[in-house]
Amino acid sequence: MNCALEPRKARRLSLVFPIYNEAEGLPYLRREVERWMGEQEERMEMEVVLVDDGSTDASLPFCIDWARDDARIRLVSFSRNFGHQAAVSAGLRYATGDAVVIMDADLQDPLHVVPEMIRRYEEGYDVVYGQRRERRGETFFKKASAWLFYRLLRYCVHRSIPADTGDFRLVSRRCVDIVNAMPEKHRFLRGMFAWIGFPQIAVPYVRDERRFGATKYPLHKMLRFAWTGITSFSSYPIKLVSLLGLCFALFGFAGCLYALVCHMAGLTVQGWTSLICLQALMGGVVLLAIGITGDYVGKIFEELKFRPLYLVEKTFNVEEEDAKR
Ligand code: UDP
Numbered sequence: 001m002n003c004a005l006e007p008r009k010a011r012r013l014s015l016v017f018p019i020y021n022e023a024e025g026l027p028y029l030r031r032e033v034e035r036w037m038g039e040q041e042e043r044m045e046m047e048v049v050l051v052d053d054g055s056t057d058a059s060l061p062f063c064i065d066w067a068r069d070d071a072r073i074r075l076v077s078f079s080r081n082f083g084h085q086a087a088v089s090a091g092l093r094y095a096t097g098d099a100v101v102i103m104d105a106d107l108q109d110p111l112h113v114v115p116e117m118i119r120r121y122e123e124g125y126d127v128v129y130g131q132r133r134e135r136r137g138e139t140f141f142k143k144a145s146a147w148l149f150y151r152l153l154r155y156c157v158h159r160s161i162p163a164d165t166g167d168f169r170l171v172s173r174r175c176v177d178i179v180n181a182m183p184e185k186h187r188f189l190r191g192m193f194a195w196i197g198f199p200q201i202a203v204p205y206v207r208d209e210r211r212f213g214a215t216k217y218p219l220h221k222m223l224r225f226a227w228t229g230i231t232s233f234s235s236y237p238i239k240l241v242s243l244l245g246l247c248f249a250l251f252g253f254a255g256c257l258y259a260l261v262c263h264m265a266g267l268t269v270q271g272w273t274s275l276i277c278l279q280a281l282m283g284g285v286v287l288l289a290i291g292i293t294g295d296y297v298g299k300i301f302e303e304l305k306f307r308p309l310y311l312v313e314k315t316f317n318v319e320e321e322d323a324k325r
């Protein structure tokens with residue numbers, strides 16, 4: 001165990017469920033959550049935050065009934081579908097627990113993993129993320145694209161984004177507050193949690209198959225999500241353009257030399273050399289210029305996220321006042 005960790009007790013736990021057209025599976029979710037909360041009642045206080053992300057089926061009436069029957073159920077309903085990341089962000093904002101667990105409403109991320117997450121939280125970890133050892137009942141294509149997606153993210157976005165990890169995780173109050181205070185609109189929560197740092201650890205688990213309904217992440221949504229992840233966290237694609245520009249410019253330069261040699265050897269017709277020189281150089285120069293401009297745009301983008309410059313975890317012999325000076 002990391003000796004810098006400070007053990008603590010979980011007093012109040014929030015379970016956050018984003019819900020989009022999950023009517024078929026909600027009775028099962030209710031049964032399972034009620035049973036699980038019954039088992040954990042002695043240990044700590046509990047609440048459930050349901051975020052209805054503009055469902056068009058019977059999900060919302062079901063959630064309203066559930067919230068009427070049980071005061072531990074808090075319900076937030078969106079005016080339309082704003083997407084999974086927005087729904088989870090709302091859940092984080094409305095949760096009041098000192099530890100918050102983000103889950104899927106289809107219970108693909110099983111509840112029986114949560115006690116292990118709580119144990120790690122009590123050891124002092126701030127983010128305890130579920131890491132998939134196995135994904136049951138998913139197509140080869142989904143498994144392969146997910147595999148590629150996580151490796152790509154680690155490579156281009158942030159080394160600390162753990163592989164095979166979705167949004168299923170337990171987060172301490174202080175980290176929830178930090179992420180809530182990050183105003184960026186293109187939210188990619190798993191990247192944001194990796195970015196904030198603090199003690200983090202994985203809990204391996206087997207991802208169950210979806211029992212009811214279909215996935216709400218078809219291919220086009222998955223691709224869009226992957227693109228948001230890459231572009232909202234890294235200027236790698238722009239750097240690639242600059243690199244490409246540089247390569248083209250170098251090739252262009254070599255092309256020019258070749259054309260001049262041909263010209264001097266009298267092997268060309270009139271006008272060929274100047275045309276080739278211009279053509280060979282311009283492509284590279286234009287790409288390079290786009291890359292450099294893009295780099296500035298990337299920096300403006302970074303600034304506009306208004307992220308803190310750094311986050312302090314601990315201080316010793318330092319007063320709050322010292323930082324204000
Ligand atoms: N979800 C949501 N808004 C959306 C899409 C999905 O709130 O626009 C919810 C969905 O109801 C589920 C969770 O986000 O609780 C994850 O979606 P899903 O299970 O379809 O994703 P998968 O597990 O297939 O990647």
Ligand code: MG
Pocket residue numbers: 104106108210
């Ligand atoms: Mg799911």
